[in-house]
Amino acid sequence: MKKSREQLVKLAVIAVSGGLVATLALPAYAFNHTDSAQTASSTAPKTVVVQTLAATPTAELTVSRDGYTAVKPVAASVVYNRFVTLNPPAQTYSGQAVVDFAMQFVGVVPYGMGNSPTTSFSCDGLTQYVFANFGISLPRTADAQAHLLVPISPADAQPGDFLWYPGQHIGIYAGGGMMIDSPRWGEYVKYRAIWGNPVYMRLG
Numbered sequence: 001m002k003k004s005r006e007q008l009v010k011l012a013v014i015a016v017s018g019g020l021v022a023t024l025a026l027p028a029y030a031f032n033h034t035d036s037a038q039t040a041s042s043t044a045p046k047t048v049v050v051q052t053l054a055a056t057p058t059a060e061l062t063v064s065r066d067g068y069t070a071v072k073p074v075a076a077s078v079v080y081n082r083f084v085t086l087n088p089p090a091q092t093y094s095g096q097a098v099v100d101f102a103m104q105f106v107g108v109v110p111y112g113m114g115n116s117p118t119t120s121f122s123c124d125g126l127t128q129y130v131f132a133n134f135g136i137s138l139p140r141t142a143d144a145q146a147h148l149l150v151p152i153s154p155a156d157a158q159p160g161d162f163l164w165y166p167g168q169h170i171g172i173y174a175g176g177g178m179m180i181d182s183p184r185w186g187e188y189v190k191y192r193a194i195w196g197n198p199v200y201m202r203l204g
Helices: 002-032 036-041 095-103 123-132 142-146
Strands: 046-065 068-086 149-151 162-165 169-175 178-181 190-193 199-203
Touching: 095 123, 095 169, 095 178, 123 142, 123 169, 123 178, 142 162, 142 169
Parallel strands: none
Antiparallel strands: 046 068, 149 199, 162 169, 162 199, 169 178, 178 190
């Protein structure tokens, strides 16, 4: 009788152990498993929602002082959702590929404190996001990014290089005297003529 009980306990332990192994193996298989459809989807355009914050007069406020009454409009903040199709970056890195990828955000993504096209781009958030899509990791803040770069002559600048304004700003050199950057509150990512006297820089 004692022997039968021991055999039953052993069988129960084996069954439970086998179940645990199968349970642990399934997520690992699911995580590592890819097929051609998933690979193809990573190179296809995707639609994202871009949120834009705007202020529009939607209410009135009555103000009374010293026996006088005045009515003035009150600006209310409204978030607009826009559906935007984003193209993935080129499969190989080049300065022109960086520029081509960044150009799709021009006039689309607003300036803000973010580093994603679904929210907003600060100047350094734009450069961080664009280069991350080519496997290049940059920190936040313009000056921190500049510490990883090498100054170059403006005559040697190529599309995909950086334009750094010490203590202020950073953007992407687009070639032909033009740049792509996220400028300031109330504006969107811009493709515009280079302004001021930036330091031309390149990844070392």
